Amino acid sequence: MTREITLSKAVNEAIAEEMRRDETIFLIGEDVAEAGTPFKVLSGLVEEFGTDRVIDTPIAEPGFMGIAVGAAMTGSRPIVDLMFGDFIFLVMDQLCNQAAKTHYMSGGKLSVPLVLRTNLGATRRSAAQHSQSLHALVAHIPGLKVALPSSAYEAKGLMKTAIRDDNPVVIFEDKLMYNDKAPVPEEEYLIPFGEANVMRQGRDVTLIGTSSMVQVCQKAAEILEKEGISAEVIDPRTIVPLDEETILNSVRKTSRAIVVDEGHQNFGITGEIASRISEKAFYHLDAPVQRMGAMDVPVPFSPALEDITVPTPEGVADRARLICRGELVHAA
Amino acid sequence: MAPKKKTNTEDYLRMYRQMVRIRAFEDNANQLYLSAKMPGLTHMYSGQEAVAVGICEALEDSDKITSTHRGHGHCVAKGAEFKQMFCELLGKEEGYCRGKGGSMHIADQSHGNLGANAIVGGSMGIATGAALSARRLGKKDVTVCFFGDGATAQGLWYEVMNMAALWKLPVIYACENNGYSEYTKTDEIAAGSITARAEAFGIEAHMVDGQDVLAVNDLAQKLVARARKGEGPFFIELKTYRYHGHHVGDINRDYYRSKDEESEWKKVRDPIANFGKWLESEGVVTADELVAINDEIRADAEAAVQYALDAGYPPANEVDMHVFAGVDHALAYV
Ligand SMILES: Cc1ncc(C[n+]2csc(CCOP(=O)(O)OP(=O)(O)O)c2C)c(N)n1
Numbered sequence A: 001m002t003r004e005i006t007l008s009k010a011v012n013e014a015i016a017e018e019m020r021r022d023e024t025i026f027l028i029g030e031d032v033a034e035a036g037t038p039f040k041v042l043s044g045l046v047e048e049f050g051t052d053r054v055i056d057t058p059i060a061e062p063g064f065m066g067i068a069v070g071a072a073m074t075g076s077r078p079i080v081d082l083m084f085g086d087f088i089f090l091v092m093d094q095l096c097n098q099a100a101k102t103h104y105m106s107g108g109k110l111s112v113p114l115v116l117r118t119n120l121g122a123t124r125r126s127a128a129q130h131s132q133s134l135h136a137l138v139a140h141i142p143g144l145k146v147a148l149p150s151s152a153y154e155a156k157g158l159m160k161t162a163i164r165d166d167n168p169v170v171i172f173e174d175k176l177m178y179n180d181k182a183p184v185p186e187e188e189y190l191i192p193f194g195e196a197n198v199m200r201q202g203r204d205v206t207l208i209g210t211s212s213m214v215q216v217c218q219k220a221a222e223i224l225e226k227e228g229i230s231a232e233v234i235d236p237r238t239i240v241p242l243d244e245e246t247i248l249n250s251v252r253k254t255s256r257a258i259v260v261d262e263g264h265q266n267f268g269i270t271g272e273i274a275s276r277i278s279e280k281a282f283y284h285l286d287a288p289v290q291r292m293g294a295m296d297v298p299v300p301f302s303p304a305l306e307d308i309t310v311p312t313p314e315g316v317a318d319r320a321r322l323i324c325r326g327e328l329v330h331a332a
Numbered sequence B: 001m002a003p004k005k006k007t008n009t010e011d012y013l014r015m016y017r018q019m020v021r022i023r024a025f026e027d028n029a030n031q032l033y034l035s036a037k038m039p040g041l042t043h044m045y046s047g048q049e050a051v052a053v054g055i056c057e058a059l060e061d062s063d064k065i066t067s068t069h070r071g072h073g074h075c076v077a078k079g080a081e082f083k084q085m086f087c088e089l090l091g092k093e094e095g096y097c098r099g100k101g102g103s104m105h106i107a108d109q110s111h112g113n114l115g116a117n118a119i120v121g122g123s124m125g126i127a128t129g130a131a132l133s134a135r136r137l138g139k140k141d142v143t144v145c146f147f148g149d150g151a152t153a154q155g156l157w158y159e160v161m162n163m164a165a166l167w168k169l170p171v172i173y174a175c176e177n178n179g180y181s182e183y184t185k186t187d188e189i190a191a192g193s194i195t196a197r198a199e200a201f202g203i204e205a206h207m208v209d210g211q212d213v214l215a216v217n218d219l220a221q222k223l224v225a226r227a228r229k230g231e232g233p234f235f236i237e238l239k240t241y242r243y244h245g246h247h248v249g250d251i252n253r254d255y256y257r258s259k260d261e262e263s264e265w266k267k268v269r270d271p272i273a274n275f276g277k278w279l280e281s282e283g284v285v286t287a288d289e290l291v292a293i294n295d296e297i298r299a300d301a302e303a304a305v306q307y308a309l310d311a312g313y314p315p316a317n318e319v320d321m322h323v324f325a326g327v328d329h330a331l332a333y334v
C-alpha cells in the first residue's frame, strides 16, 4: 500500500520506526522534544519515546555534537538535529576532526554510528546565515557519508539506511520541501547508499540534479520535451558514496551532461561530478559538461536578488538547448 | 568624558520616545508580516524596549553595539531611522544594508551598530574584538554586546569573557533574559546562575529589572563610564519579556507559555506604560502630551512603511556587489 505523505512526515516515520526497532537510538538537538523542531518534523516523538530518548539541548551545537560523537563511540546511535544547515560551521571540529576520523585513526577499532540531520536551500527569504547549502563542505571530508533526499520517498528510505549505517552520515533535507507530498509505501523499505535514481529516460542530454534541484531538472526536462529535446534526469541521492556508474552510463548514451546543485558552484558538487564525467566518459562527450550551482555570493535577503542566485528550470533548459544545438561558444 | 546625565526633561522624553518608536516599528512590522507584505519571518522586540533604550541612551554615537536576531530594538535605540529600516525589512535598495541583510541583519552602521546576527551568540567575538580594537587604537569607545539568555549556552562566550577579563577590555556583555529561548524555558537549558558564570572570570556582574528604563539607564551610565576608564569588562543580566512569539509565525504557543503569563507581563510590567505613568506623576508631561507623542510616532512609522512599500528593489546587478571589499563585481573576479 502506498499513500501520499509530506517529507516532514516521512522523516518522522523513519526515525520513529528505527527507534522502535533499536533502543540504542536517541535524538538530540534544540527544541526537538515538545516543540518537535521549528519545522515540526519531529512532532509526537517525545510523546512516544520520552525525554530520555528525545533530548532537548541548550543552544550549544559544538557541545551536543561532541556528546553525540562520544555516545556513538560507546554503544549508542545518536541522531543529531541541527536546526539549520548553516550551523554546521559551529560543529565542524566535532564532525570533521572527531567523528569522521575516529574509525581510521583507531585502525578500525572504534566507530561512530551517528546521523546528523540538517537542511539546505535558499529562496525562503532568510538571508545569508539561514539559507546556505553546505553539503560540499562535508562531502570533502573522508569518513563522512552524505545523503541528499529529493522527496518524501527518498527522505524516509535514506534516513533508515543512515540510522543503520555504522559511520557518521550527514543528511541534508531541503527545508522548502518539508510540506511537499509524495507517494510513500506503508511497508518498510530502505534505500541503499550509492544508488542513483534515473527519474526520467532521455536521449539527448543528461541532467544530474541533487536534492532541491531534482525538481528543477524534471521541470527543465518537461520544457525541453516540448521542443523535441529528450533529457534524462538522474538523482544521485547520495553524493558520498556517488553512483558513478549510473551517471557515466547515461552520459555515454546522451553525450551531454549538466550537473545542477544548490551549493555554491565554485569548488562544489557540480565541479566534482562534472570532472568525474570528463575523466571517465570524455570520448563520449559532444559538449563540455556544464555546471550549474548557486551563484557564488552569500545568499541575499531581498527577493529581487535571492531568486537569481539559484538555478531555475528555465535556466537549465536554456543551457541544455545551447549544448544540444552546438551553440555553446563557451560556458557562461 | 563625563557620562551624560539623564536628569532633565529632554532626556526622559527622549527615552520615552525611543521606546515608543521601537514599539511602533514592531507593530508595523508584525502587520507587514500578517498582511503578507514582508518577505520571510521576523523576531519582535516588543516588551524589551527598556533594555535597548536604557543602554543605548548611555552610549555615544561612536560607541559600538552588536545585536541579535531580535535586533530591531537595538537598531532603533542606537539611532536608526524608520525609512531605511522598513526598506531593509522589505528588501529594498534604500535599506541600511541595501536589502541584502533583511530583518536578521538590520543595522545602521553609521551609528556604531556592527550588525544584527542570525547566529545565536555569533556576535560575542565581534563585540570583544571591537573593544580590543578601540583600546589598541587609543579610542575611548565602549562596546555593548547584546544577546539573549539562550545565547549563554554558546561556548564562544566563555572563551571571549576569559580574554576580555585578562585584557581588561571595554566591553559590556548585556544578556537580555526574556525567560525563553525559542520554545524552551530558560530554566530548562541553563544550569546554575548566569551572573556567576561571568563572576567566575572575575568580571563584575549586575542584575537589573529590564522593564525599568531608568534603572537600566542608571546602571548603564555608570558601567559605560567605568569601562571607558579601563575598569571593564562588565556583565549585566536584564530580566525582561518578549510579548510576541519567538518569531511572528509563532502564534499557537500555549504549549510552552501560558496566555496568563503573557497578559500579566503586559498589564503590570509594560516598560512604556510604566515609564509614562512615572513621567506623569513626576509632572514631566501630561497624559495628553503622551498621547500626542504616541500619535506622532505612529504616524511617522506608517508614513515610513508606505515609503518602503513604494520604494524600489535593488537592481539585479547588485547581486554580486559587496562580496569582496575593493571588488565591484565578484563574479567577474573569482
Ligand atoms: C547557533 C544558532 N543555533 C540556533 C539558532 C536558532 N535560534 C534562533 S533564535 C534562538 C533562540 C535564542 O534565544 P535567546 O538567545 O534567549 O534570544 P531570544 O530569542 O529570546 O531573544 C534559536 C535557538 C541560531 N539562530 N543560531
Ligand SMILES: [Mg+2]
Residues within 6 Å of the ligand: B148, B149, B150, B176, B177, B178, B179, B180, B181, B182
Ligand atoms: Mg531569550
